Amino acid sequence: MSHANPGAYRSTAARILRDEIETRESIGSATRTFDAHRLQAYGQIDADRWRDWARDVKSHTLTHLDRYLEQAEERLTSNGALVHWAETAADALRILDKVVEGHAVRTAVKAKSMLTEELGVNGHLEKLDVHVRETDLGEYIIQLLGEPPSHIVGPAIHKSLDDCRRLFHAHLSTPLDAEPDVLAAAAREALRQEFLAADLGISGGNFLAADTGTVALIENEGNIRLSTSLPKVHVAFVGIEKVVPGLEDLSGFLQLTARAATGQPIGNFVSLIQGPRRSDEVDGPEEVHVVLVDNGRTALLEDETAWEALRCVRCGACLNICPVYRQTGGHAYGWTYSGPIGSIIAPGMLGLEEAQPLPFASSLCGACVDVCPVRIPISDLLLHWRQRAVEERLTPTGEVFGMKLYASLAERPRAFQAAGSLLRRTPWSAAGHALPVLSGWTQERNAPKPSPRSFRQLWKDGIE
């Protein structure tokens, strides 16, 4: 499992806000562009109806998950694919070990996949002395930099063009003032050699159609097509929540996901993989493994409220519109999935305590709820996890005590008025040290000036 450290959210975010001005500009500009495209693409369809449909199909599938997964397994198997079940990240990596061992794999190419980030596939392969190469341009950039992705769809959006120029100059000897197309061509040439040499291709899976055993992959660069068809062996890691009932559902999901993610009507390339190369086919892998990964998903599914988060299609639309995410990008969140979606799946997948303070890393503005293509009630789920955190005593004792006191005062009008009048007369600078709620405020803002007299007093005197 890749290292998760959401606990450092506040300090990491504060450091990025203070020190990484260029990162913040890159993130802000990329997310606003993504969201503007999403808005336009939604405008071209009856987005509300599509979203209702997508929500209903996903909810239906999740409530009959065992049935659809078994059907998918059966169809994939009859297509000639080898299906594996991985309950944990360690299980998934053990399955990979066997493939590596069985085929004496020395080199692997990888298609962009958040699940393989979640599982820590790259680090694991390196330990096995397998040379692994990310082939999505954004993933390639951050692999060269040794960084994790900062966004579900655009893993390198935190990097500027100049960052890439310097990086490619060092690794691929391109000029320091190279235009983006020159950089892309250099990467393409370098990657082409890796594709041709690779023993193994590794991918994720955007959807898995149960009725035909079809793994669907969306992309723009063609690298997924190459990663899954050139090497002799292909391993697809697919989260169990990715299953949909039928091939015909893909037509809606492929379009809606692309519209939500990047504003495209559909990805430039869509690969539908049902199994290994058949005898009458000229290309494709000889062996296809589909690893169905749980790794905390069943735990999330069992939560009576938060299970709805499993509808997620990983489009990143909630990140793009999130005013919190836009300030720092994904690295502050301390694990694979950042932004609003990350904060609502973290408590279920990592554990409630491990996920703190992510459910609180939101102002509950609700902008994400308006754009989610599968209508996950993100604000409600953040509230749900906050309530659970309070129940499990994971919030500061002072806050718990303060809220109980506040509620008691609110039920007693006279006491409430007396407390209000005391608060108005207490300078925040003096009270701030004793009350984190006030010092947190004054750290970044001027203390608010209370009205000289409360409205209650004005009312008693009569409003002219």
Added chain:
Amino acid sequence: MRVALFTTCLADSFFAEACADSVRLLRHLGVEVDFPESQSCCGQPAYNAGHEEEARRMARHTMEVFADAEYVVLPSGSCTGMIRCFYPRLGDAERAQQLGSRTLELTEFLVRVLKIDSLGRGLEGRKIAYHHGCHALRELGIDAEPGQLLRGAGAEVVDWEADKECCGFGGLFASKLPEVSAAMADRKLDTLPDVDYVTSVDGGCLLQLSGRAGKRGSSTPFRHLASVLWEGTGENAVNGVHQ
């Protein structure tokens, strides 16, 4: 017509003049205003921070206080949203829905119930930026109404790239994660056009934006919409400036 004014805990202490301007405005429009004195807090700060039980207690209290009101009017979008959208989750759902259906944010009440399209011409020559509070916008669907009222009173409401983005207040969020919260306010302030003042229906947002602007050394005034609309009638002096 008779309304009960729920000033909310925050506005009672920090926007007292705006609450008084709400009363003046409503009376000016021929509405009788009550102020049930046992009112306190709607419970939103507790609810949004996960303290459901405390929120339930405050919701119960508030529902009792306003049980007999024909309409409850608030100079706050987020507290209105708390009552209308979340009280039904905190106990007697039927009673809560009933209260929610007659609880309205001030501009909502002016436009949807009183059907006001023009208050007067008291804002002639004023250049104003309107900040959409997230809960007013997304929970209550208050979008065009404030602009209509402001323009109707003669104001120029400027285009503001970030007018619908969150200011970063978010109740306890502002204190729990102050650095991110302040950066969100900075985004609003960095894109703010040159205006006579910034206004909004929510005191929390105004405290956040004015507090941050003040820390940055800006002198842009922030005023509660209730005071600006009262000024719009042309009946009054300027009140309730927060700098």
